[in-house]
Amino acid sequence: MAAGGDNLRDPFHPVGRGDALEVAALMVTCGHLDPAAALESVTSAPRTALGLPPVRIAPGCPADLVAMPGADALEALGAASAHRTVWRAGRVVARTTVRADVSAPHQLEGAASS
Secondary structure (H helix, E strand, O other): OOOOOOOOOEOOEOOOOOOHHHHHHHHHHOOOOOHHHHHHHHOHHHHHHOOOOOOOOOOOOOOOEEEOOOOOHHHHHHHOOOOEEEEEOOEEEEEEOOOOOOOOOOOOOOOOOO
């Protein structure tokens, strides 16, 4: 089963972002696929449906890929991190990093410090 989406903030999907991970997450929730099958539905399955050759991660193969933090498919879909690196023909063409700053809580005026 191949999945994809072209709904970018339209009446059919008002919050659509054109993100394949979003589509894969919907395949888990709505299509009842396990996370690995959901990722396959937005990666290798569409290539098969279009008659394109399979892609492997191995020496000599085209290095066109997106990488993100996550120990497995479930973590990648669950976190849906914006932190990603995109390679095209073996070269990094895009990198999105996420930074979080957390402020220390303010102490109440007159509170005893320990």
